[in-house]
Amino acid sequence: MANENFETTIGLEVHVEMQTNSKLLSPSPVHYGDAPNENTNVIDWGYPGVLPVANKGAIEYGMRVALALHAEITEDIRWDRKNYVYPDNPKSYQTTQMRTPLGRHGYLDVNMPDGSVKRIGIEELHVEEDAGKNTHGTDGYSYVDLNRQGTPLVEIVSKPDLSSPEEAYAYLEQLRRVVLFTGVSEAKMQEGQMRADVNVSLRPRGSKTYGTRVEMKNINSFHYVQSALEFEERRQAQVIRSGGKVRQETRRYDEPTKSTLLMRVKEVADDYRYFPEPDLSPIHIDQAWIDRVQAELPKSAGDRQVAYVQDLGLEQYDAEVLTQTLAMANFFDAAVNAGADSKSAAKRVANYLIGDVNAYLNKNQVELQDTDLTPENLAGMVKLIEDGTISTKQAKKVFEAIMEGEEPEAYAKAQGLVQISDPAVLTPMINEVLDDNPQSIEDFKGGKDRATGFLIGQLMKKSKGQANPGVLNKLLLAELNKR
Amino acid sequence: MTFNYFDKTLADLNADLKAGKITAEELTKETLANIQATDEDLQAFVRMHEDEALAKARAVDEKGDFSNPLAGIPMAIKDNIATNGLETTGASHILSGFKPVYDATVTTKLNDAGAVIVGKANMDEFAMGGSTETSYYKKTKNAWDHTKVPGGSSGGSAAAVAAGQVPYALGSDTGGSIRQPAAFNGLVGMKPTYGRVSRFGLFAMASSLDQIGPLTRTVKDNALVLNAISGFDKKDSTSVELEVPDFAEKIGQDIKGMKIAVPEEYFQEGISDEVATQVKAAIVQLEAMGATVDKVSLPHTQYGVAAYYILMSSEASSNLQRYDGIRYGFRAPDAKSLEEVYKNTRTEGFGDEVKRRIMLGTFSLSAGAYDAFFKKAAQIRTLIIGDFNKVFADYDLIVGPTTPTQPYGIGEEIGDPKTMYLGDVLTIPVNLAGLPGLSINAGFNGGMPVGMQLIGKPFDEATLYQVAYAFEQVNHFYDQHPVVEGK
Incomplete structure (x- = not known):
């Protein structure tokens, strides 16, 4: 005043x-x-x-x-x-x-x-x-x-x-x-x-x-x-x-x-x-014309924010950032529609858009619609992360690729950027490592938690970093308990 | 001079061209030679386009297709209708040297029909006037008496046709500018229904009133030309999306039982005895041919001139604001600031009548005057439309004089704008109501023609041609020609 x-x-x-x-x-x-x-x-x-x-x-x-x-x-x-x-x-x-x-x-x-x-x-x-x-x-x-x-x-x-x-x-x-x-x-x-x-x-x-x-x-x-x-x-x-x-x-x-x-x-x-x-x-201007325009009117930023928070569990702040531009909001919606429709997947898509994608746009001074990134590819990459096919670390390389228009799954495969999550592959590997390290088994049984860390390290080395850490951990504990 | 168009209809010319009796090039050369010989005296043309006309004629000959009734036939176009690459000025100094980079839609239609445009007909500056005396360039004479005005604003178009220089010409009509010069020169002049002919490329005077139309010696010729220039144009949103009939389709049908209304207001004070007598006699003839004739009233006729001069000048004041000396046409040479460019260009570029109307219109639209002038005039317009609607509920057409008087002497009335404006009293209501109006020669009085006006229902030009033709065929006034002296 x-x-x-x-x-x-x-x-x-x-x-x-x-x-x-x-x-x-x-x-x-x-x-x-x-x-x-x-x-x-x-x-x-x-x-x-x-x-x-x-x-x-x-x-x-x-x-x-x-x-x-x-x-x-x-x-x-x-x-x-x-x-x-x-x-x-x-x-x-x-x-x-x-x-x-x-x-x-x-x-x-x-x-x-x-x-x-x-x-x-x-x-x-x-x-x-x-x-x-x-x-x-x-x-x-x-x-x-x-x-x-x-x-x-x-x-x-x-x-x-x-x-x-x-x-x-x-x-x-x-x-x-x-x-x-x-x-x-x-x-x-x-x-x-x-x-x-x-x-x-x-x-x-x-x-x-x-x-x-x-x-x-x-x-x-x-x-x-x-x-x-x-x-x-x-x-x-x-x-x-x-x-x-x-x-x-x-x-x-x-x-x-x-x-x-x-x-x-x-x-x-x-x-x-x-x-x-x-x-x-x-x-x-007749009512039919008005009705058609009304029906075709894109959803407002406010309505979208409410939906993002209530239906997809996003933070209000994230919802606001995503609705800064129609292009960004439309992109997000399209990615959700392309399969990233779980709360955690939507959250990941939002994080990518707000973080890495925005950084890319700022760095290269381009508009979202002028990049080669598609909602389908972003959703595809998030899906690979969600189902454990790739790790978030591996996703960094995949992200660079999808910004250039690559298809995430094909790219990850071609680059060998695939996590091994299959127990049929991992279990024999675990037993080999256990057989080579009887001392670690003893340590484990003696209550030393550190022993698992060592074993995981050995396993990651053996799998050339491709073993899915979550799955690996679970299987290792199971095998240790069998001994 | 031997060559002229006095005894040739478009159909005759088309037959000769088809039969190879004459080529389009020969016809054009004859036409140009005749104009050169006669126009020093008549002054119907502001500008000739000889080279382009001959080139067009040759192109038509080469193609050899005379299926279009206008193909290969010379004509004149009013100087306010744009022709691509050819100077078009609206007879105003402010457009001196202006060459449009586009054709008017009617120009395109004429070109497509194979018409040969020989030149631009003189007119009142920006079509503002009724005597062609306000042209910046020259004063055209009446073809029948060179001491008299040809009417206006399409006076050059009318004089050129009446003097046999061309078989037809296009004019434009905002308050009578086709019909009045047609009446003054013994011609057939049609102001079509508003929206019938595209206005794209017509230098606007009053957009809600302007229409382009043909001037010819005979009714049939007129219908043929209207056929060629009519139709919806997506470039003019006031043109009407309606099927264009063959305007000659009713020509030759008798007029028995045709219900004709004669407004008593069209024979009141101010209408000369000569005109009244001649037109009344013509109406008796129509009755004799089987039409029924009743007196009717168009009670708001007396307010038409006042309403028109407000509405027309208001629209014109806005339409003519674009002539600022910046982008095209004349620019005052000694202007030192933007303000001076505007002021000096318009002071030097516009004539008195144009300035008068710009001032009248600017005033009528100004905040303090709008309600008492523009708005009231628009209300009168609605009443006049109502008058016509009432009559047309019971009648097929309205008949009366085209003008209150016969042609007057050059210089005689130009100094008295009010008298000049009143000369439009019988034609103006037709524009205000957007109706089709046709003027036809009702005969001669004192050696000068008298025009009879036929007013039709919207888009019913065909009935006007039907009745006009019936009248023309019992009188054959078109067989009489003015004496034209060539050098």
């Missing part, structure tokens, strides 16, 4: 780029990181006479997010034009859903830092197109890249239910997780796939009316959002305490000074001259 005399009111508008194959209104591909203007065509460029065609896939992606946030889906979507002139906006209007947002009245239950759960209302969600990008060169020219132009966005508008920078941070983290698990976006902050507009105002504690709000646009880091809000709490409190009035203005976050700087004062509201988009026909 910045000051115990004031209440903070925060509302967030979060834009998420949805990774459809093609753009919202043109057939150009949606792809990050290509050469400037590679993914554009005359529709993106706003040439005379060209027409938009709405991508229903983008509507469906938007529906996934809306449903994941428990929003009501609007039955008939009509498009609107939002008019403004800027070089990265070639048509000079943005196609959006002002009157009929795709979803309304949703909510998100957020795990707050103090352990409580707070329900944050979602005012509405709508699908719209992203703008291009302007960059200002040092050569005196400005450059326009329209690759991003027309990328479908879903804008998620929260109710002003957040009352601290920490809550805002927790909301954003949770929202990102929800979005990730709809599969519509990787929501990579550094690539601008998720950006937040922040509205914040202060009012004296107990006051019924909100204070004047300040807006900060396009912040693409949750930490920056929190830091900007912390600064604003202090700044606005100071303005009010010194008898001043907070102005309605747009500010921006300045990372080096961890402060916010004035961009412009809003004397009058922007007039975007919204009106119905005449180039697009309305889209009707």
Whole structure:
């Protein structure tokens, strides 16, 4: 709390780029990181006479997010034009859903830092197109890249239910997780796939009316959002305490000074001259469509965590780590489905993913889906460990191999990385060793436990390290007792 | 000059091409020569595409396939319809030098049919006007009287056909821009049902009103051209996914028992005696052919012009915002900042009428005015649609004049926008309701043609052609030609 005399009111508008194959209104591909203007065509460029065609896939992606946030889906979507002139906006209007947002009245239950759960209302969600990008060169020219132009966005508008920078941070983290698990976006902050507009105002504690709000646009880091809000709490409190009035203005976050700087004062509201988009026909969403999307909606991170803990006996912490990304969670689920479905096998799979696999990904700077590891092979290796075919020590080599796409059982066989667990093989071996070491038998019978350690060592040597220690121990005791 | 299209229908030309009496190349050469001789005076074309036309004609000859009724036959296209690689400007300075890298869907369809596009017809700048006087490039004359306007905005298309330069031309119609110049030049002009013809590649003025359509001398020719350009287009989501009939299928059928409605509002104040007399006489003829004619009311007609000018200008103000001098077309040469690029380019690039409509539309959409202007206009549009629906519950078509007056003198009314706007009073409601509307020559008064408008049910263009043909065949007004002087 910045000051115990004031209440903070925060509302967030979060834009998420949805990774459809093609753009919202043109057939150009949606792809990050290509050469400037590679993914554009005359529709993106706003040439005379060209027409938009709405991508229903983008509507469906938007529906996934809306449903994941428990929003009501609007039955008939009509498009609107939002008019403004800027070089990265070639048509000079943005196609959006002002009157009929795709979803309304949703909510998100957020795990707050103090352990409580707070329900944050979602005012509405709508699908719209992203703008291009302007960059200002040092050569005196400005450059326009329209690759991003027309990328479908879903804008998620929260109710002003957040009352601290920490809550805002927790909301954003949770929202990102929800979005990730709809599969519509990787929501990579550094690539601008998720950006937040922040509205914040202060009012004296107990006051019924909100204070004047300040807006900060396009912040693409949750930490920056929190830091900007912390600064604003202090700044606005100071303005009010010194008898001043907070102005309605747009500010921006300045990372080096961890402060916010004035961009412009809003004397009058922007007039975007919204009106119905005449180039697009309305889209009707029937219940069957909603039902299908709902049915195909991937299970949320929260639901998966519960299942991992309750059904598979994982620790909550492990369950949380596994649900950091949809790819990791899907991989884990697939490995469980591929046979690692006992509690101990699931635990082993989880440990590998959280430990060795993550280490591999970090070391090689790759994504899980870009490696040659398959859920089947990971489950296969765990199965070999579980049934004693290989030891955990041997598994280290097998793990390296399955990361390169090898099939674990075939690889272990080929490499001779197989434990000997068969009593028919081990028992004669034990008797040979016992026959050669009568003193150890005596020692054993005399109560010296150390004697078995020596014998096991001899046996491991004899089996070239392949004897299954557990089985070996059991058989050795049995044979010793026979003597 | 000897060569012209006065006495040749598309069917005649097709027969000659099939029989080898003339080649497409010869026909194109004759056409180009005639245009060169006559257009210095008429000024129907903003731009000729001679080389491309001849190349296309040769290609059609080489293929030797004249099964398509348009194959190898020259035509003109309005300057707001994109042609790949060929300058297309909407008769605006702001698009000077602009060569689209794509074809309009109608252009593609024409090319596929083997049509030979000889050039771009003049028009009002961005189709904003009713006299073709707002063109940045030139003023086209009425084919019948060179002191008079050809109408607009498709005035170049109309004059070129009326003067026998080409057998047909494409125009576009947002509030009457095909039908009014057709009326002023004694032609058949069809504004198809909204959604019948793809708008992809048509430089948008008002997206919810614009439609492309043909101007021809005869009804049959018109139906043939509409056959070629109609149909659903996945690139235009407002085009309608409907089977395209043969629009000529009802041509030749009699009109006995056809139920015709004549709105009393279409003969009220502001309609000249000459026009009223001529059209009433034409309606008597239709009755004589067995149609039943009743007076009806379209009570919201009087609000159409006001509603139209708000809706049209609102959409246009948004559609024309893209002309910013950054990516294509004209850019003011001396701009020193982004702001100046925008301001100077648009100040120098747009003409007065375009600026007037941009301002009107920008105002109508602004936060303080939206409810009183745009929203109200949209409500009036709904009422006008309701008027038509009521009449069409009982009638097959509506008949009245196309325009309140006959063609006026060049320069006579351009200074008075309000009078100009009122000239669209009879055509505008058809666009607002998205209906098909056809203008046909109802005869001459004082040596100048008078247009009669037939308005049909949605997607019932075939009935309009049926009735228009029946009327045309008892009058043969198309046998009369303007005097065209070549050099």
